[in-house]
Amino acid sequence: MGGISRKDSNEAICDLRCREGTTLKNIGFYYADGSRKKSADEESFERIRAWATEKKIDVVIWSDLESNFQKKSKNREPFSIESALSHIQALNAEGKAKAAEYVWRAPEFIETPLRRTLQSHPWFPKHS
Numbered sequence: 001m002g003g004i005s006r007k008d009s010n011e012a013i014c015d016l017r018c019r020e021g022t023t024l025k026n027i028g029f030y031y032a033d034g035s036r037k038k039s040a041d042e043e044s045f046e047r048i049r050a051w052a053t054e055k056k057i058d059v060v061i062w063s064d065l066e067s068n069f070q071k072k073s074k075n076r077e078p079f080s081i082e083s084a085l086s087h088i089q090a091l092n093a094e095g096k097a098k099a100a101e102y103v104w105r106a107p108e109f110i111e112t113p114l115r116r117t118l119q120s121h122p123w124f125p126k127h128s
Helices: 009-020 042-055 081-092 093-105 114-119
Strands: 027-031 059-063
Touching: 009 059, 027 042, 042 059, 059 114, 081 093, 081 114, 093 114
Parallel strands: none
Antiparallel strands: 027 059
């Protein structure tokens, strides 16, 4: 979970890899001393780097996965807040529970437009 301190950042990278059930290729990281960095997306990396610099964080590790939204969404549409809400509303009860758990378990400092919308929007339809 976010915000955990470890003496060995390599252990934290491996912990996240295991928790996400993925490979090391899909784990991003940034070391403030400039010794290591890995990110699939430069724009995301720059945001993470700026955030880490502002917060004076030495090492940041994250799930660096490609979006699979278009593949998984019912209508194969590109990601947007509205299409994400529509996708979540169409999930069965177990899928909705997993989506809710994923959002609520993320550390509080993880603020995205989708998370803010989900936390303020009645995203479970009245009938399932």
